Amino acid sequence: MPAPRPDPFTPLPGAATPPPGAAPPGGALAERFGALRHLPALARLVYAASPRLLPASLALRLARASLPVLMLYVAKLILDAIVAEHARPHPVGLGLDAWTSDPALGRLAGLVALEFGLAILSDLLGRASGLVDGLVADRYGNAASLRLMRHAAALDLAQFEDAAQQDRLERARRQVTGRSNLLFQLFGQGQDLITLAAFAIGLAAYAPWLILLVALALVPAFLNETHFNRQGYRLAWTRTPERRQIDYLRTLGASVESAKEVKLFGLNGYIAERYAVLAEKLIADNRDLALRRAAWGGGFAALGTLAYYAAYATLVWRTAAGQFSIGDLAFLAGSFQRLRALIEGLLQGVSQIASGAQYLDDLFAFFALVPAIRSPAAPVPFPTPVTHGIVFSDVGFRYPGTDIWAVRHLDFHLRAGEVLALVGENGAGKTTIVKLLTRLYDPTEGRVLLDGRPLADYDLDDLRGRIGVIFQDFVRFNLTAGQNVAVGRIEARDDPERITRAAGRSLADAVIDRLPLAYDQPLGKLFAEGVDLSGGQWQKIALSRAYMREAEILILDEPTAALDARAEFEVFRRFRDLGRGRTAVLISHRFSTVRMADRILVLDGGRVLESGTHAELQAKGGRYAELFELQAAGYR
CATH class of the missing domain: 1.20.1560.10 (ABC transporter type 1, transmembrane domain)
Structure with missing residues (x-):
């Protein structure tokens, strides 16, 4: 028996239907x-x-x-x-x-x-x-x-x-x-x-x-x-x-x-x-x-x-x-x-x-809409360099319009100069942590501290300007290859040496050098003369934005999902070598990459379930060891 056809008037995801009885303003x-x-x-x-x-x-x-x-x-x-x-x-x-x-x-x-x-x-x-x-x-x-x-x-x-x-x-x-x-x-x-x-x-x-x-x-x-x-x-x-x-x-x-x-x-x-x-x-x-x-x-x-x-x-x-x-x-x-x-x-x-x-x-x-997340009237200077790191203290967060806690009673310390990996199944709270760390959202309860001061004490633009973030769903800008790299620090878009250096660090230089117009080549198919790239090639260019930013804190939220295991390993190895001394957060489902981190947090249900190095977590024989074994079995 064929499945019933969907009602064409069923709202699409994200389309808000006015509540029953709601009237538009200006009725009288x-x-x-x-x-x-x-x-x-x-x-x-x-x-x-x-x-x-x-x-x-x-x-x-x-x-x-x-x-x-x-x-x-x-x-x-x-x-x-x-x-x-x-x-x-x-x-x-x-x-x-x-x-x-x-x-x-x-x-x-x-x-x-x-x-x-x-x-x-x-x-x-x-x-x-x-x-x-x-x-x-x-x-x-x-x-x-x-x-x-x-x-x-x-x-x-x-x-x-x-x-x-x-x-x-x-x-x-x-x-x-x-x-x-x-x-x-x-x-x-x-x-x-x-x-x-x-x-x-x-x-x-x-x-x-x-x-x-x-x-x-x-x-x-x-x-x-x-x-x-x-x-x-x-x-x-x-x-x-x-x-x-x-x-x-x-x-x-x-x-x-x-x-x-x-x-x-x-x-x-x-x-x-x-x-x-x-x-x-x-x-x-x-x-x-x-x-x-x-x-x-x-x-x-x-x-x-x-x-x-x-x-x-x-x-x-x-x-x-x-x-x-x-x-x-x-x-x-x-x-x-x-x-x-x-x-x-x-x-x-x-x-x-x-x-x-x-x-x-x-x-x-x-x-007239006013953002709830704003800079304070008298912000404190951003610490240069970061000395103590970032602390999540009993943090809980619910997305607006829902009663479900994305994270709850979350406590951990990201030390200055440390490379921290976040591991967990989908919905464990990994990306939510990134959003809280960058003040895209503020915690519903608890505090996020940077060098002992709440993130809300810092100027918002200054805070975000010192953090380089690449998400899995990064934007594929219909701009030139050079401009796609430069968006990582757009005020430096007229610095070709910085652009080429950032592309080289992410392995995107080999991709760009093969383009007909190199760094002047328009990317995407939206405009004339545009050239589209493979998913992996786009990801290397997106990664170059993190290097272009030259930020004190770097966050990679599964930005290499389209790369094969070898390419991802090489990208993260270079990331670790070139970013020594910087505070970094890595999110990846590939444990061959995660094991390179100084410390690994295993998240479950919005809380820290386990914490330690790859060797320590393997020795514990807990959730991390179980997930690692499941993934390793697929390669045998």
């Missing part, structure tokens, strides 16, 4: 408009990115604000002048001389030229405004992206490994670019307010009741727009986990990193099906919201159109009765239509700005 109207508090902060960000261009954008909008009223009023004067000319007798076929010699015709020609000049000016100002806004948006997008990356780099590892925080980061990432438009919308609102005031003054001089009529007709449309903007934000907020799944599936199905296994395991259909189902669900939700929005919006738009034509009919009747001139009719009808559009745009704009400000909540909420 007051809360939504409260999000406008972020606009000053946005303005400061945009201004910092473009201190000259932003005022220019504002000035251009102010210059454009009065042009629509002027153009419409000039058009009224032209119509009145034409009507007046119709009442005057003129010879058949007016020549150019008549336009220059007749004062009335000359005034009409001047009005037409003025209208033309205003139209040209409006077009030029509009294009200049669009150009400046685009440049400001680009600068802001770059500045906000840099701030996002820098702030993300300052956060704790726990804040990256939590699915809910990943959703928050995803929402923030989506708001980095494009949100400068909110500021331009606000500027546009100010421009439209000035234009509206000018039209309102003109209408008030003739028929002030028209202003009240159009306002009453458009208030329901404003409330409708506000309601659906809120619904749109709620939908975007609640569907963040699904969007992350879709992004993951899109990458998984079209990535060079996953291509081999996707093909060999025949996953194309499964990934495409899962993507299609999730995407269709999002499309259906968006479609339903769009249909309801269009239906209600169409009804309220019809109400506004009815109000316009009721007013227009009244103006036509009063013009026919001789109360208004033809020019007055054109000016009033045009002003009423523009006023209606302006009020409608302003009402919708206020709602859209309030809605867009809600998305700013996502961005500034991410910026």
Whole structure:
């Protein structure tokens, strides 16, 4: 009987589903408009990115604000002048001389030229405004992206490994670019307010009741727009986990990193099906919201159109009765239509700005995240050299969101200049010890001391800068070979001798020398001319980063798993010989390598089960001897 097919809506690992009953922020109207508090902060960000261009954008909008009223009023004067000319007798076929010699015709020609000049000016100002806004948006997008990356780099590892925080980061990432438009919308609102005031003054001089009529007709449309903007934000907020799944599936199905296994395991259909189902669900939700929005919006738009034509009919009747001139009719009808559009745009704009400000909540909420692991206000100097070593004193640690202890009552001393090996089955706590030692996490209980002082007493960057760590899941940077080595101490990237020396110590120099461009060869298949390496070759380059760092404390957390036993033995032998006098931690499942350590800790269930040299632990006949014998039997 075939196994049941997985539910396509089952969240992928790491995708957080909002808890039942959870509502996105900004549900209430007051809360939504409260999000406008972020606009000053946005303005400061945009201004910092473009201190000259932003005022220019504002000035251009102010210059454009009065042009629509002027153009419409000039058009009224032209119509009145034409009507007046119709009442005057003129010879058949007016020549150019008549336009220059007749004062009335000359005034009409001047009005037409003025209208033309205003139209040209409006077009030029509009294009200049669009150009400046685009440049400001680009600068802001770059500045906000840099701030996002820098702030993300300052956060704790726990804040990256939590699915809910990943959703928050995803929402923030989506708001980095494009949100400068909110500021331009606000500027546009100010421009439209000035234009509206000018039209309102003109209408008030003739028929002030028209202003009240159009306002009453458009208030329901404003409330409708506000309601659906809120619904749109709620939908975007609640569907963040699904969007992350879709992004993951899109990458998984079209990535060079996953291509081999996707093909060999025949996953194309499964990934495409899962993507299609999730995407269709999002499309259906968006479609339903769009249909309801269009239906209600169409009804309220019809109400506004009815109000316009009721007013227009009244103006036509009063013009026919001789109360208004033809020019007055054109000016009033045009002003009423523009006023209606302006009020409608302003009402919708206020709602859209309030809605867009809600998305700013996502961005500034991410910026408001504060790392729990920080440097102290008055850090103590890092000891150079380390004299006493590192002590784990009754350390216990639980990963956030779990009640399971990764390590508990952990006590051991890593002496200065000692090479210590950590041995144990998966889940014994080896990598957790490395994370605690490097302050990627702080202990839940107990203390980690460096030369008698808690790690929290040292500057965080200084502490991590003195520790060189290579993990098994090291990053394969799509950079040049030289840059891949230099990331171990990136501030020394322009020191070719240090780079080649580090590569030589890890045996990566032989790999790099065979590349077509040697140290300038791009690695990986992401970009043009990139060359991919085998797993073992990548590991040698990753190991060179530890030598590049030239740190007081070195940690190798199973970084040689892809090497054969002989190559791993040689790497660790060189590591021991070249790193004499340095404090080091080795984690490896190969006992031929582990036995080279000065001392070995055998971990079980997050505690130290045994401690000693290879010979001492063998003589004890305990867990280490048992594991060693099991592995040795495989080579007989």
